[in-house]
Amino acid sequence: MHPRNIRDDLGDLSGLADSIAAQGVLEALTVIPHVAADGTPGHQLVAGHRRAAAAILAGVASVPCVLRPDLALDDDAADGDRAAQAGHVGAMLAENLHRRGLSAVEEARGVQAMLDLGVPLTRVAKSTGLGRKRVAKAAGVAxxxxxxxxxxxxxxxxxxxxxxxxxxxxxxxxxxxxxxxxxxxxxxxxxx
Incomplete structure (x- = not known):
């Protein structure tokens, strides 16, 4: 799970788990290259936390993933880590706003995380598909x-x-x- 996952509650996964058990995961999860704290290379989930949890619940051993190295942390750039993390949060917001709705507080937390990572309000609005007014409201709720x-x-x-x-x-x-x-x-x- 991504450490900045904005969703507090994955909700009832039983129906999704039943669907995945019957048909598999129909939409690929989004992952980035990631090196664990112990130095082991692997991947980190950026989008698809509900699908991943439901697949585990369904006992599915592997799921389709889209590897997005363009969203990976940039170890060479001073602000690369913050910019990449802001990109991760933006991807989560963009995906989840058009699915089972985020709560107002979850949306606000995601917007504020991007703002805290140095992303200007206008860019938050553009990268998530939210209007400037909505981003400003979310920042207030945060x-x-x-x-x-x-x-x-x-x-x-x-x-x-x-x-x-x-x-x-x-x-x-x-x-x-x-x-x-x-x-x-x-x-x-x-x-x-």
Missing amino acids: RLDGDTAAAVAGAGLTLDRAAAVAVYAGDPETAAALVAAAGRGPGGSPTR
Whole structure:
């Protein structure tokens, strides 16, 4: 598993595992060349964490992979490691945003990881297919404290609703009331 995998929860893999047991993995996983801490050469998974976990659950010994050396870490460049890691996170975001949806908090964490790795907001938007406004909202959501982020994820809030909560991140009582109201759906009002 990639150390910067942005998905917290792989979800229920039973249906995917059944499908893989019956038909195999239909879409290749994306891997990069990687040398383990003990010096053993191998590969690191960049995209396809759900498929890989479901294949293991199904008892499948090997799966198709696409080797992407262009995404590998560049040991010769000073900023190569950060740039390559940002590329990995961007690939994960791009893939997952168009599949079983990431939670608003997972999306925000991925966007913030790219920003933290020095990728400009405009380039994050372009490499992931997200608009600039969405990237900015995600960056705001990424600043939520752990408890509020967990409440936002638990309530299944959209990025727009999570961004509204993030505006009040400094006021835990208001943020909690907004999460509760947003979780009740349209017309739900905060209670105090």
